[in-house]
Amino acid sequence: MEASDRADEFIPAGLASLGIEADEVDMAVMGAAHQMFWPGILGLISMDLSEVAPERDPDLSRAPEAS
Amino acid sequence: MSALDLSLQEQAAAIAAGEVDPAELLDATLARIEERNPAINAVVETFPERSREMLAAVPDGPLRGVPIVIKDEWPLPWRGQRFGAADMLAHAEPGESGPYRALRDAGAVIVGVGNMHELGAGSTGNVSVYGPARNPWNTERCPGGSSSGPASAVAARLVSGAVGADGLGSVRFPAAYCGLTGLKPTFGRSALEGHHVAAVTETIVSGPICADAADCRLLGSALFGEELAAGDAAGLRIGVVRNTVSEDVAPEVRDACEEAIEALRGETGGEVREVELADLEAATLAAVLIINSEMLNGVTPEQLNGIDPELSPINRGFVKYRMLMPAAAIVQSKRMRTLMRRRLAALFEEVDVIAWPTLPAVAPPLEAPLVELPSGTLTADQANVRGGALANLTGIPGISAPVGLSADGLPIGLQLQAAWGRDELLLDAAEALERVNGRRWVEALPPLAQQAEPTGV
Numbered sequence: 320m321e322a323s324d325r326a327d328e329f330i331p332a333g334l335a336s337l338g339i340e341a342d343e344v345d346m347a348v349m350g351a352a353h354q355m356f357w358p359g360i361l362g363l364i365s366m367d368l369s370e371v372a373p374e375r376d377p378d379l380s381r382a383p384e385a386s
Numbered sequence: 387m388s389a390l391d392l393s394l395q396e397q398a399a400a401i402a403a404g405e406v407d408p409a410e411l412l413d414a415t416l417a418r419i420e421e422r423n424p425a426i427n428a429v430v431e432t433f434p435e436r437s438r439e440m441l442a443a444v445p446d447g448p449l450r451g452v453p454i455v456i457k458d459e460w461p462l463p464w465r466g467q468r469f470g471a472a473d474m475l476a477h478a479e480p481g482e483s484g485p486y487r488a489l490r491d492a493g494a495v496i497v498g499v500g501n502m503h504e505l506g507a508g509s510t511g512n513v514s515v516y517g518p519a520r521n522p523w524n525t526e527r528c529p530g531g532s533s534s535g536p537a538s539a540v541a542a543r544l545v546s547g548a549v550g551a552d553g554l555g556s557v558r559f560p561a562a563y564c565g566l567t568g569l570k571p572t573f574g575r576s577a578l579e580g581h582h583v584a585a586v587t588e589t590i591v592s593g594p595i596c597a598d599a600a601d602c603r604l605l606g607s608a609l610f611g612e613e614l615a616a617g618d619a620a621g622l623r624i625g626v627v628r629n630t631v632s633e634d635v636a637p638e639v640r641d642a643c644e645e646a647i648e649a650l651r652g653e654t655g656g657e658v659r660e661v662e663l664a665d666l667e668a669a670t671l672a673a674v675l676i677i678n679s680e681m682l683n684g685v686t687p688e689q690l691n692g693i694d695p696e697l698s699p700i701n702r703g704f705v706k707y708r709m710l711m712p713a714a715a716i717v718q719s720k721r722m723r724t725l726m727r728r729r730l731a732a733l734f735e736e737v738d739v740i741a742w743p744t745l746p747a748v749a750p751p752l753e754a755p756l757v758e759l760p761s762g763t764l765t766a767d768q769a770n771v772r773g774g775a776l777a778n779l780t781g782i783p784g785i786s787a788p789v790g791l792s793a794d795g796l797p798i799g800l801q802l803q804a805a806w807g808r809d810e811l812l813l814d815a816a817e818a819l820e821r822v823n824g825r826r827w828v829e830a831l832p833p834l835a836q837q838a839e840p841t842g843v
Contacts, residue, residue, distance in 0.1 A: 329710070330707070330710065333709070333710040334706065334709075334710070337687050337709055338687045338691075339687045339690050339691060339706055339709060340690075340691045341703070341706055344699045344702070344703065345699075345702055345703040345706055346703070347703070348699060348700055348702070348703025348704060348707070349703050349704070349706060349707040349710075352703070352704055352707045353707065355768070356671070356674075359667070359668070359671045360671070360675070360711070360712065360715045362668065363668055363671055363672065363675075363715055363718050363719065363722065364712070364714050364715055364718055366668065366718065366722075368718065368721040368722065368725060371721045371722075371724050371725045371728075372724070373720060373721055373724055374724050374727070377588075377723075377724070377727070378574075379573040379574060379588055379780070379781030379806075380572050380573050380574035380575060380781060380806060380807070381781075381806050381807070382727070382730075382731040382734075382805060382806050383724065383727040383728055383731055
């Protein structure tokens with residue numbers, strides 16, 4: 320199945336599954352947000368970062384420890 | 387010159403030397419807020435009796451008696467924060483936040499609360515439960531966000547220093563739009579306690595907004611709880627990145643920043659190197675996703691169904707959309723963070739700072755915050771986040787310093803970012819920039835701050 324950025328499918332289903340109510344204005348805002356963010360989210364999820372060993376409890380005040 | 391128009395350092399020194407009475411300075415500051423604030427809506431609340439009580443009890447610290455504005459993001463003992471919103475989706479009550487304690491212990495007097503972009507969710511400052519803050523350089527323009535009020539207040543010289551918070555650029559952006567210096571500290575170095583997501587955030591820091599780097603050093607030292615020692619930035623190795631963040635920029639902003647970078651190189655006897663920093667777009671999105679997941683801290687569907695109708699339509703919709711962000715994207719964002727942290731660690735072996743425009747264009751109109759860039763017309767938020775998010779994603783410090791004015795008289799800011807813990811170097815570099823241009827841009831005043839002064843001390 321191909322990925323979709325269709326807000327009219329994803330958003331109502333997601334909201335319904337969480338029991339979140341939304342009016343027309345909310346839906347319009349979420350639709351715009353979805354168009355803006357979803358392609359990037361799909362791109363990010365699809366990136367192969369398997370070579371990047373995650374930092375455990377990273378101390379963001381310091382440089383990372385050598386990988 | 388009125389004591390109101392002295393720098394933060396000068397005010398502190400004059401009080402310490404007995405040349406200025408801090409009680410008179412406080413009264414004059416309150417009078418100036420009353421006089422100038424209606425045009426800019428920078429300060430949303432003053433509390434003269436609380437400020438006088440604070441002054442009566444101040445210790446003999448480095449900021450003794452100096453009036454400061456603090457963003458509506460931090461609780462005070464007499465006031466819970468509102469986060470610029472009718473409904474912040476979190477419990478807020480009065481209390482001693484970290485920045486409050488830091489200011490109190492340094493002897494400062496909190497004179498007012500600064501406006502902010504609603505929920506911290508914008509780079510313009512044009513949406514707030516209090517109404518928009520305005521830019522003193524042109525009151526029809528955005529002051530920047532989300533620390534809109536603190537920056538606007540300092541630019542209009544209501545106060546000489548203010549405390550903001552920065553989660554994706556919220557100290558640096560308004561500093562740039564308002565012609566000021568704003569420091570986003572290394573994550574964890576500045577006071578954070580009391581922020582409503584302090585327990586979960588890996589992005590947000592408190593930071594100083596002042597006219598110049600020396601004042602940021604002084605106010606920053608209070609927020610850090612340690613002295614930010616001065617150096618000289620000699621031999622500064624400046625990295626420039628040739629990608630969207632430096633290329634998709636309004637020509638006058640690009641020209642001013644390139645000129646400033648070359649001047650900084652000359653002043654420090656340093657060098658400029660082109661460096662690679664791949665995947666900046668994905669890293670920006672990662673930062674946006676992480677901070678939005680942090681803002682979900684404790685938010686329930688029930689809360690969202692009972693959301694205050696006075697919250698702006700954009701945020702009423704967006705806070706619901708946050709609930710739909712896939713967990714896989716958050717996990718991947720944290721891998722991206724690790725990747726960028728390692729790349730930056732390697733990069734900072736080659737250079738001391740990375741330089742790029744703080745913002746790609748000057749402050750847009752409040753009514754329609756759009757920016758014209760070589761790539762086309764974008765919302766200011768879309769364009770601005772590109773330059774701000776990396777520091778919050780990875781924890782490194784960043785500073786915005788004023789480097790010019792556009793043809794229509796609006797400020798331009800240059801951002802410098804350095805390795806973790808090198809906040810002092812950023813201040814040194816900003817001071818070198820001030821020296822080389824004769825402090826022209828840090829001493830430039832907006833029209834609102836050039837008015838004749840009836841309330842001087």
